[in-house]
Amino acid sequence: MTDARSTPRATPCIEFDDVVAGYKDFMILNNLSFAVQPGSITLLIGPNGAGKSTVLKTLFGLLTPRQGKIRLNGVDITGIKPSVLLSQGLAFVPQGRNLFGRLSVYENLELGGITLGMKTARERIPEILEFFPRVKERLHSRASSLSGGEQKQLEVGRALLLRPRVLLIDEPSIGLSPIVVQDVFKLLRTLADQGTTVLMVEQNVKSALRFSDDAIALESGRLVLHKPAHAVLADPNVERLFLGGAHPGTALDSDNGRLL
Ligand SMILES: Nc1ncnc2c1ncn2[C@@H]1O[C@H](COP(=O)(O)OP(=O)(O)OP(=O)(O)O)[C@@H](O)[C@H]1O
Numbered sequence: 001m002t003d004a005r006s007t008p009r010a011t012p013c014i015e016f017d018d019v020v021a022g023y024k025d026f027m028i029l030n031n032l033s034f035a036v037q038p039g040s041i042t043l044l045i046g047p048n049g050a051g052k053s054t055v056l057k058t059l060f061g062l063l064t065p066r067q068g069k070i071r072l073n074g075v076d077i078t079g080i081k082p083s084v085l086l087s088q089g090l091a092f093v094p095q096g097r098n099l100f101g102r103l104s105v106y107e108n109l110e111l112g113g114i115t116l117g118m119k120t121a122r123e124r125i126p127e128i129l130e131f132f133p134r135v136k137e138r139l140h141s142r143a144s145s146l147s148g149g150e151q152k153q154l155e156v157g158r159a160l161l162l163r164p165r166v167l168l169i170d171e172p173s174i175g176l177s178p179i180v181v182q183d184v185f186k187l188l189r190t191l192a193d194q195g196t197t198v199l200m201v202e203q204n205v206k207s208a209l210r211f212s213d214d215a216i217a218l219e220s221g222r223l224v225l226h227k228p229a230h231a232v233l234a235d236p237n238v239e240r241l242f243l244g245g246a247h248p249g250t251a252l253d254s255d256n257g258r259l260l
């Protein structure tokens with residue numbers, strides 16, 4: 001963890017200030033305000049449809065807020081396009097599959113670094129591949145031929161090629177085996193300890209909390225909790241918080257925090 005986190009007056013890396021945003025006339029985020037400290041991992045939790053992905057999409061400029069401000073390192077970025085935000089060090093790994101399946105692994109990485117210029121992108125590819133040995137072995141295969149988990153690793157690697165200052169990552173563990181999930185969380189922890197700010201949505205709540213600094217819970221687009229991750233893990237009401245007010249008796253898988 002960086003010193004910046006423990007300095008109360010450090011400018012937050014990410015700030016949502018009374019944000020209202022959604023799709024067409026249907027607002028999903030309701031007067032959402034929160035701040036994320038630099039060099040931290042913040043986990044966004046909440047039930048399906050709570051608006052977690054919408055937070056990341058709004059932050060990345062894919063949706064324009066109807067109201068409120070979004071700031072990156074104190075600078076107002078409300079309404080700024082994704083391509084501009086990318087060049088300012090914000091990277092986004094969306095939910096689902098987002099590769100060029102017919103292109104090779106290597107070509108996908110090159111395209112991820114296109115804004116850097118091809119020379120710099122190619123120079124950085126080897127260092128990224130060191131994190132992901134399975135992907136490295138398949139460098140000249142079509143991306144679509146990789147397993148689901150390998151594809152996700154490639155997506156994360158492609159985002160890291162930009163050496164982002166802020167990484168937004170939506171459900172990185174989908175399709176990954178438990179060991180690879182731990183590796184991805186460890187990698188995110190290493191990046192955060194080196195100064196990258198991470199805002200992550202993840203269904204493996206308990207596991208992800210162990211690698212996170214803070215947790216934010218949403219319900220119907222409203223913030224219902226913002227606490228240190230360790231405090232959420234220690235909270236006797238933790239199941240109720242994870243379930244977002246679901247019926248008592250709905251169970252959590254004690255191994256990975258998933259809803260059963
Ligand atoms: N492109 C869209 N157009 C219209 N409504 C959308 C769109 N994308 C999402 N929504 C709606 O916005 C709400 C919030 O969706 P969002 O994807 O942010 O939820 P989430 O918390 O990420 O859920 P999940 O855990 O299932 O991924 C949902 O009701 C969803 O149906």
Ligand SMILES: [Mg+2]
Pocket residue numbers: 052053054095170201
């Ligand atoms: Mg989502």
